[in-house]
Amino acid sequence: MGISLFFFFLFMRLFAEINGGSRDDECKASRCSHHGPVIRFPFRLKHQPEHCGYPEFELSCSEEKRTILELPSSGKLWVKEINYTSQEIVLWYPRDYLQWQILNFNLSAFPFQFKDEYTYINFSFFNCSEDITNQLSYADNQLWSIPYSILSSNPVYVAPSSYSLAEVNLSSCQKIFNATLPDYYIYGGEYGIMNWSKPMCGNCEAKGNKCQRKKNNSTEPEIECIDKPAKGAPMDKMVLTEAILGFLHFTFGIFIIFIVYRSNKLKREHRINIQKFLEDYRALKPSRYSYADIKKITNNFKDKLGQGGYGTVYKGKLSNEVFVAVKILDDFKGNGEEFINEVGTMSTIHHVNVVRLLGFCADGYKRALIYEFLPNESLDKFIFSAFGNNYSLGWHKLQDIAIGIAKGIEYLHQGCDQRILHLDIKPHNILLDHNSNPKISDFGLAKLCSKEQSAVSMTAARGTMGYIAPEMLSRNFGNVSSKSDVYSFGMLLIEMVGGRKNIDATVENTSQAYFPEWLYNHLDQEQEVHIRIEDESDIKIAKKISIIGLWCIQWYPIDRPSMKIVVGMLEGEEGNLVMPPNPFTSMGQTRTSVRRRKTSIQPELTVISEIE
Template sequence: MAPSSSSSSLHAHSTSMIFMFAAVFLNLFHLSEGKTCAPSSCGHIRNISYPFRLNTDPKHCGDERFTLFCENNNATVLHFNSGKYNVRSINYTALTIRVSDVGVREDDCSSFPISPLSGRYEYLTDTMVLVSCPIPLNSPSFIDTSPCFSSGNYSYLAPARKTGLGDLQVGCSIVKSVLVPAGRNYTSYEEIHQDLFSGFELYWDRAAAPAHYVYMCEIYHFLRINHGSCRQVDARKVRAVVIQILYTLKGSGLDIIYLICLLQAAKASIGAPFMIALLIYTWRRRHLSAYDKVEDFLKNHNNLMPIRYSYSEIKKMTGGFKEMLGKGGFGAVYKGKLRSGHFAAVKMLLNSKGNGEDFISEVATIERIHHVNVVQLIGFCVEGCKRALVYEFMPNGSLDKYLLSQEGLTSTMSWEEMFRISVGVARGIQYLHQGCDMQILHFDIKPHNILLDENFTPKVSDFGLARLYSKANNTIATLTAARGTIGYMAPELFYKNIGRVSYKADVYSFGMLVLDMAGKRNKLNISTNDSSQYFPEWVYNQVSEGRNGEIGGTTEEENKIAKKMVMVGLWCIEMNPCNRPSMNKVVDMLNGDVDGLQLPPRAVSEPIEAWVNDETDMSFDYSTESTSLISNFK
C-alpha cells in the first residue's frame, strides 16, 4: 500500500503545482474581467457579453479586440482579416464562437468564401479547385458541381494536390479554389457546401495573456493568432495553462504537441518539478541555438549598414512599447521615435522561428535594398531571444486600408492615385528582381504589405518570406514549401504540375494586386452579376467585348487607366509562368499607350485562385504570417 500512497501523493503534488500556475495566470491576465456591463443583442445572437462587445457598446464594455458589428439590426458580424464573418452562435460555457464567411449563403450553392483565413499547417486544410470544361469529365477525382455553376460548361471540384494539368481536357480551365478540412473524403458538392456554410469555431482561453488571447479549433479552416493547434487543447484549466506556458515559450506547433505528451508522462512518473525543469531546459537549448545562429550571421555580415540597437534602446525608443501599430504572426509593431526626432516602426519578432530564419532572411534581404519604392531598414536588435527590426515610419499605413471604404463597398482612392501606386509597386518589385547584385524574390506581394508614406508613395515591405537567388538561375530548385498568401500566391507554388517556381511568382502576385485595386475601386471585388463567374474571367469578357464602361470610371481618362490596369493584371496572372511578362515588361506596359496593349490568349490560362478580399496580419499563409508596419492599425 505504501507505493500506492506515495504515487497518489506525488500526483496530488503535481496537480497542485499546475493549478498554482493556473491561479497566477488568471490573476495576472484577467484583472479587467470584473468589469460589468449589460449584455447586448443583435438579431438572433442574444446576451453578447465579455469578452465580446458590440461596436455601439460603451468603450469600457468587453474587449475591443472582440468587437462585433450589428448590421441592419439583424446580423451579428465579426470583422476579421479585412473580411466579414457571420456569427452563428456564442457558447460562454465552452468558450467558443461559431462564425462563417458572409460570402457563403445556404440558399446559393454557387457562393464561395470571400476572405482567406490563416493556417500554418498544411495538414489542417486541403485546397480544392473548381474546374470548368466544355465536355464532361469521367474521373472519380472530380466532383460534379452542376447545376450550381451553370455557365454553359460542365463544372467540377477536385483536390488540387491530386489533380494535374494532364487530367484536364482541352478547353478546361481552373477558375477558383477553396479551402476545406483536411482528410475529408467528399462524395458530393452538397457536403462541401454544407461544411463551408457551417463555418468554424474559435476558442478563447481565460488563462491566456492579452497578447495571446484567442486560440482556435479548426473545422473547415485553421485560424490562428499564435503557433500551435488547439485541437490538442482540453477545456480543463490544467492543460490550458500548460498550453499558455508553451505559447509563452514561443514553441512551434509540433513542439507543443510533443511537450504536451511529455507533460502527461512526466505527471505520472517524475512529478511536476522535474517536468518544469525539463521545459526550461528545452526552451533554453532551443533559444541559445537560435541566438548563436543569428550571432554567427551578424559576424559574417559585419558591414551591415543598419544600426544595431540594444534592447534597452528599443524599449526607450518605443516609450516602453506604448503605442502598438499592428500585430501578426511575427509579433507586434510599435511606434518609436529616433534620437534624431524622426518616427520609426519597431517590429518585435515575438514568434521568431526556432533557428532565427525569419530574422536572418529579413535582415539579409533588406540591408541590400535602397529604393524609393521599398521600405528602408534603419536598424535591428538581437539580445538573447529578443529580436527587433526598426523601419522607417509610414504615416499613411498600408494599401489595404484604402481599398475598402468604411462601408466596405468601394475604394476611397481615385483611379489616378491607384494607377500611380501600381506603377510604384511595379518599380519596387522590378528593383528587387533586377536592381541588386542578387535577385530578391518577395513571395508575399499583397495590399497589406504595400505601405504608404506621407506623400502616398508606395513601398514594398515585409521580407520575412523573401529569398535571395543568383540572377544567373531564374528557377528555384531549393524551394520545398509553398510561400505566400492565398489569393495572391502563384499557382505553381502549390500546384506543382503547372511549372517551376521563379521570379514569375511575384509577377502573378502583382497581377492579383492590380486586379484587386481595379475591382475594389469600382465595387467589383466581391461578386459579379453571375455569382458563379470568377472576377478575372468576368473582366476579361468585358474588355474583349468592348464594355469598358463596366470596369472604368466616369471620364475617358479614367476608363483608359482602368483598362490598362486590368489588361496588365490579366497578363500577370497567366496560369503558365512562361506566359507572364517580366517586371521590366510590366513597367513598360504601364507606362505605355493602352491602345498598344492586347489581351492575353484565352485557353487553359485562367488564374487558379478565387477573387478574395485579403488581408491583415492573419491571411492564410503556408509558411508564415506577415506583420505590416502600419500607423493606425485597428
C-alpha cells in the same frame, strides 16, 4: 499535439477499465496489513458497500495498520485472527480499555458470543474511599483490586457476587454495579475467543462461491451466493494495470523532458545562427540597438500601429526626432529566419520604392526591426476601405502607385547583387509615404538566388492565400521563380481595379464571387466594367491596369511577363495592349493536359538550390 492527445485518450481508457474492474470486484477480500487477518463476508471494511457484509461485522484499519472491531457499547478491540470455517474471531483486549468494556459489556448488543469453554460469573464492583488492600484474602481469591482510575478516582475492587465478604471491612466501600462476565475477562487474560452463529456461508463456500447480502429493503437481509472469480484473476489484472500505468507515466515523463530539451536546444541553435549572422554583418548599416533602447524609442510600446503574422508594429521616435515603425518579432514563432531575411536583405537595398531599414535589435531572444515611418500606412486601407477612400486617390494616382510597386519589384529582381524574390506581395505589404508613394515592405519570406539563375526550389509554399502563384502549390504548373512575384502583383493590380478582395462570397451576383474571372469575361466580350469611372481618361487607365493584371496572373509562369516588361506596359499607352489568353480555362488542369500557346514571353526556367 497529436502525441499528447494519444496519451490522454489512452490514459482515460485505462482509467475507465480500472474503474470498471473495481466495480466488478468491489467486495473483494482485503487486509489491513500483510500479516493481518483476511477480511471478507460477513465482515467488511468501512469503505466497502453495505452489501459486502453486515453492519455488526464492520471493521476498520488503524494508523498502525491493525484490524479493529468497533462494537457499539464495548469500545475498540483488536482483531488477531478470523477463522471463517469455525466462525471464530480472536480479539485482544487492550488494558487501557478494560474499565470501559466492564462498564458497557452487553452480549445482547452484538452477534458475537464467548466460546462455551469460558465460565460466566456475576461479579460485584465496589468503590472504596479507603485502601483495603491489606484486608484482601488472596488465598481465598475472594476480592481483587482493579488498580485503574477510569471507573472511579477511588480504589475499585471486584469479587464474585456469590462469595461471602463477611471477613472484609467494607464500611468505606459502596457497591457500584454487578456484571455477568467471563471469569477470563476479570482474571487478567489479554486474548479472548468469540464466535458467531449467523450469518452462515459454509454451504455457499463449499461450492466454490462467495456470499454477499441481497440488495433489498427488508430488515433481515438474506444472503445470496454469487460466483467467485478465478483465483488470482483480480490480482493479475491489478498488476497488469499498474504496470501499464507505470509505463505510461514513465513514457509521458520522457516525452515531456524531450520536448523541453528539444525546445531549449532549438532556441539555443536559433540564437547561435542569429549571432553568427550579426557578426558577418557587423560592418554594415543599419544600426544595432539594445532592447532597452527599443523600449525607450517606443515609449514602452505605447502606440501600436498593427499586428502581423510574425510580430507587432509600434510607432517610435529616434533621438534625432525621426519617427520610426518598430516591429517586435514574436520569439516563439519561426526559427529566426524572418529576422535574418529582413536584416540580410534590406541592409543591401536602396530604392525609393522599398521601405528603408534603419536599425535592428538582437538582445538575447528579443528581436526587433526599425523601419522608416510612413504616415499613410498600407495600401489595403485605401483600396478595401468601406468608406470609399480609394476614390480620393484617383485613377491617375492608382496608376502611379502601380508603376512604383512594379519598379520596386523589378529592382529586387534585377537591380541587386543577388536576385531577391519577395514571395509575399500583397496590398498589406505596400506602405504609402506622405505623398502616397508606394514602398514595398516585409521581407520575412524573401529568398535570394544568383542573377544568372531564375528559379528556386522550395520544400513548402510561402505567401498569403489569394496571392500565391499556382507553382508554389504544385510543381505541375512550373518552377518557383521571379514569375511568382509577378503573379502576386497581378492579383494586387486586379484588387486595385475592383476596390475589393478578388474572392468574395458575399456579393449578390455569384458570377462576381471570383472577380478576376468576371473581369476577364467582361473585357473579352468588350462589355463595360463600370468600376468607379468618372471621366473618359479613367476608363483607359482602369482597362490598362486590368489587362496587365490579367497578363500577370496567367496560370503558367512561362506565360507571364517579367517585371521589366510589366513596367513598360504600365508606362505605355493602353492602345498598344492586347488581351491575354484566358487564364481560367486551364484552372485545375496539369501542364501536359492543356493546349499551350505557340509563343511564350520567357524561356523555360531552370531550377537552382535555395540560398539561405
